[in-house]
Amino acid sequence: AQSVTQLDSQVPVFEEAPVELRCNYSSSVSVYLFWYVQYPNQGLQLLLKYLSGSTLVKGINGFEAEFNKSQTSFHLRKPSVHISDTAEYFCAVIPNYGGSQGNLIFGKGTKLSVKP
Amino acid sequence: NAGVTQTPKFRILKIGQSMTLQCTQDMNHNYMYWYRQDPGMGLKLIYYSVGAGITDKGEVPNGYNVSRSTTEDFPLRLELAAPSQTSVYFCASTFLRQGVTYEQYFGPGTRLTVT
Numbered sequence: 001a002q003s004v005t006q007l008d009s010q011v012p013v014f015e016e017a018p019v020e021l022r023c024n025y026s027s028s029v030s031v032y033l034f035w036y037v038q039y040p041n042q043g044l045q046l047l048l049k050y051l052s053g054s055t056l057v058k059g060i061n062g063f064e065a066e067f068n069k070s071q072t073s074f075h076l077r078k079p080s081v082h083i084s085d086t087a088e089y090f091c092a093v094i095p096n097y098g099g100s101q102g103n104l105i106f107g108k109g110t111k112l113s114v115k116p
Numbered sequence: 117n118a119g120v121t122q123t124p125k126f127r128i129l130k131i132g133q134s135m136t137l138q139c140t141q142d143m144n145h146n147y148m149y150w151y152r153q154d155p156g157m158g159l160k161l162i163y164y165s166v167g168a169g170i171t172d173k174g175e176v177p178n179g180y181n182v183s184r185s186t187t188e189d190f191p192l193r194l195e196l197a198a199p200s201q202t203s204v205y206f207c208a209s210t211f212l213r214q215g216v217t218y219e220q221y222f223g224p225g226t227r228l229t230v231t
Contacts, residue, residue, distance in 0.1 A: 109156070109158050
């Protein structure tokens with residue numbers, strides 16, 4: 001079975017400061033890794049994904065994440081946040097094996113609050 | 117392309133009532149999913165479908181039913197609504213082939229309140 005842990009439920013940060021949202025996963029098989037963003041009262045939008053290759057993945061809106069296999073982590077970073085980045089962020093995995101049904105297994109989410 | 121559409125956007129049900137949440141995608145995706153989102157809990161899989169006529173249970177299927185008569189549509193049925201089904205429901209779809217998964221596309225969600 002797979003599980004995803006987002007270590008911080010809420011992260012307050014000032015505008016233009018850097019931010020890191022932490023994500024760890026547990027799985028007996030290899031996984032694909034994703035970060036989704038949910039703005040208030042909206043659906044989920046894909047920020048970035050790691051399928052294979054370079055462990056540093058760049059996404060939309062200036063976000064990036066680094067896959068660390070030994071630490072089973074996929075932390076999300078942005079060097080300078082904007083007020084518009086205020087949202088809830090979800091880390092998720094899809095197990096990578098022949099019988100996978102492709103469903104996302106989500107963490108509980110991290111609410112990023114950017115203050116002026 | 118409209119992507120994934122869901123109706124209604126909001127609904128209030130009384131305990132014991134029934135309703136169907138509609139989901140349609142126009143991307144010719146073979147896999148479709150229903151998730152529910154509860155505050156502080158992330159999203160959990162209710163049901164999924166790998167193609168027309170094929171559905172299966174996810175993590176939290178109790179109290180729900182689904183059908184997939186066409187590639188495009190994947191309705192979610194609540195037969196006897198209970199307060200525990202108060203949640204936001206998201207439909208998603210993707211194209212999955214030979215174990216390689218592509219991006220899941222989400223609908224805008226249906227906010228359901230059962231009182």
